[in-house]
Amino acid sequence: MAVALTMPLPTPVSRGVDFLQDAIFCGFVWLCGRILVAYVQVLRHLKEAEAEATGLGERATPACEAVRRAQRAMRKETWGLTLAFTSTFGAYSVARVLINFNRFGELPYILMVVLLGNTLGSWFLSNAHKLPRRAATEVKPSKSKLPTRKAAKRSRTAPQMSADLDEWHKKVRELSVRGITAQALLQFYQDLARTMPHYRPQVHTTLDVVRQAIIPTTQVRSCAFSCIVSEPRFPDKMVTHSWQNLFRDLVAAVIADAVGENSFEMVANHLEHDTSILGRLMKQRHTADRVYWICAFAVNQHSAICENRDGDCDSWTGKVHPPCRCRHPKIFSNTPPLLQVNNQSIYCEMNKFDDMMAMVAAHKPSFSQLVAVDSRFVLFRRAWCVAELVEADSAGLKQHVQVHSRKVLKDNEESLRTLKVEDMAASNADDVDFILNRISDKRVFNKRLQQLIFDDHGLLSNWHQLDTLHQMHEIGNLLKWIMADGGLGLVLKYWVS
Structure with a gap:
């Protein structure tokens, strides 16, 4: 979108490009909002389940622990999505302002912010921060031909x-x-x-x-x-x-x-x-x-x-x-x-x-x-x-x-x-x-x-x-x-x- 705005285009075409960008941006905002709402609904269901399990007394400890474990995972997912969405929204808005003032030299920095925000969000979403530091030593399959029963x-x-x-x-x-x-x-x-x-x-x-x-x-x-x-x-x-x-x-x-x-x-x-x-x-x-x-x-x-x-x-x-x-x-x-x-x-x-x-x-x-x-x-x-x-x-x-x-x-x-x-x-x-x-x-x-x-x-x-x-x-x-x-x-x- 930023590159399209830097191109010398006739006024009608430029207006059409502006309208298309705004429409896509609004659609993206709506889609991200729907995704976050869905996550919030899941968290609400989990909260209701925790309250229901808590009401069953001490015997419900395993159920409560499972629900809390799910809540922690969902909150982490929500933060990861929010980070990725926010970096994209904010970078796009700042980029539009810079382009309007012909400050094209700062656009690479905005791109870096987008990449960093989405990368960090993906890092949380993929659970990469919990992967083991050392991979298991690969063991080659035995050459023995062991038939099944x-x-x-x-x-x-x-x-x-x-x-x-x-x-x-x-x-x-x-x-x-x-x-x-x-x-x-x-x-x-x-x-x-x-x-x-x-x-x-x-x-x-x-x-x-x-x-x-x-x-x-x-x-x-x-x-x-x-x-x-x-x-x-x-x-x-x-x-x-x-x-x-x-x-x-x-x-x-x-x-x-x-x-x-x-x-x-x-x-x-x-x-x-x-x-x-x-x-x-x-x-x-x-x-x-x-x-x-x-x-x-x-x-x-x-x-x-x-x-x-x-x-x-x-x-x-x-x-x-x-x-x-x-x-x-x-x-x-x-x-x-x-x-x-x-x-x-x-x-x-x-x-x-x-x-x-x-x-x-x-x-x-x-x-x-x-x-x-x-x-x-x-x-x-x-x-x-x-x-x-x-x-x-x-x-x-x-x-x-x-x-x-x-x-x-x-x-x-x-x-x-x-x-x-x-x-x-x-x-x-x-x-x-x-x-x-x-x-x-x-x-x-x-x-x-x-x-x-x-x-x-x-x-x-x-x-x-x-x-x-x-x-x-x-x-x-x-x-x-x-x-x-x-x-x-x-x-x-x-x-x-």
């Missing part, structure tokens, strides 16, 4: 004949479209009161639910649960989890991902008290139809484990899970090893997960992995789980982690920093030996594991280095929960309890 199975069972290979790919295709929507998963959880009357959210594991809800529900058709509740669809995410984890936490991790949470503590609380809020949030975010691939629902349990030959017991009653009476042929029993080479491996549904993931990724480039971490972080101490996480990262598959809460992460952080692949366990001791034998340099592998978990782009990076985007995301989540119940205060009460 599924890849290892496939390498020993994949057929060589073309006819068998066609059947193999046919089965992979069937598995790859057995996703279940977040809404269907929530509905299944709500129906547990009918399908599994003695269900206890704080006790029963995913294995319990598979034995006493999924298998009985699918017994008549002897099929995977997803085949009953939804049409064949490629999933958006594959969920990695442990069957020994609480089923409530598995569902909470998936729903938390669907509603944009970084942890599932709040969702797990609502699963026990009021699931309607979760359904409304998913509809508001248009994520109720997001499709997840979860082995418990995607694999036909009647083709492998429904007989309960291991004698698994209910976590609440201690009674042995009743065996299924279906007559569906069992592709693999628990007696022969799963890696055994035979013709039945072509039709097995438990040795094709890696091929299934590759097929889904080919059809849907946005396909990613959701890691549902249990509250004790046992997942990171299971040899096969750790190996798969590292391999998925090396393969470039995008990974998302759902943990229980910030407190649980803080309590387990030190133990996670001492993880070593040599100390990890597996159900079968031979599996541990197999993994260790495939790692040529265990020291480098352990460093790579630490980097995968803790570095700037690691699995848990959102919890340690929150830039402005993530801060705004967390504040948005906080406001989302506060306003989800229509001002009744139920969310904060559940939070406190």
Whole structure:
């Protein structure tokens, strides 16, 4: 604008340029004012939430701290924006005055003020003042080719004949479209009161639910649960989890991902008290139809484990899970090893997960992995789980982690920093030996594991280095929960309890 004014132009054109500049300036002032008003509204909502949480007594201390943390971040954002806007407004006004008095020599100084003000504002907005002074030492990935558990199975069972290979790919295709929507998963959880009357959210594991809800529900058709509740669809995410984890936490991790949470503590609380809020949030975010691939629902349990030959017991009653009476042929029993080479491996549904993931990724480039971490972080101490996480990262598959809460992460952080692949366990001791034998340099592998978990782009990076985007995301989540119940205060009460 300043350069345009210095050019010798005919009077009508000069007036037009002046009018255009004033119009743009007024539009800019209006836009900046609207942005600042929006920030003030967010601060007002946070202030109301703080007052509401304070009224709940001493038990609301965690809620109050979260609200105050959000207020501090919003005030910093507001100051950064105000600094950038003020420097721009002031510099433009001063520049117009100088140009009117033909003081063009001072314009470079005005430009310096604009650059300085906007740079300082951006410095606050980007959270650059909180970045670590020294970047983490880069650790080169190990050259060891460590196959995942599924890849290892496939390498020993994949057929060589073309006819068998066609059947193999046919089965992979069937598995790859057995996703279940977040809404269907929530509905299944709500129906547990009918399908599994003695269900206890704080006790029963995913294995319990598979034995006493999924298998009985699918017994008549002897099929995977997803085949009953939804049409064949490629999933958006594959969920990695442990069957020994609480089923409530598995569902909470998936729903938390669907509603944009970084942890599932709040969702797990609502699963026990009021699931309607979760359904409304998913509809508001248009994520109720997001499709997840979860082995418990995607694999036909009647083709492998429904007989309960291991004698698994209910976590609440201690009674042995009743065996299924279906007559569906069992592709693999628990007696022969799963890696055994035979013709039945072509039709097995438990040795094709890696091929299934590759097929889904080919059809849907946005396909990613959701890691549902249990509250004790046992997942990171299971040899096969750790190996798969590292391999998925090396393969470039995008990974998302759902943990229980910030407190649980803080309590387990030190133990996670001492993880070593040599100390990890597996159900079968031979599996541990197999993994260790495939790692040529265990020291480098352990460093790579630490980097995968803790570095700037690691699995848990959102919890340690929150830039402005993530801060705004967390504040948005906080406001989302506060306003989800229509001002009744139920969310904060559940939070406190």
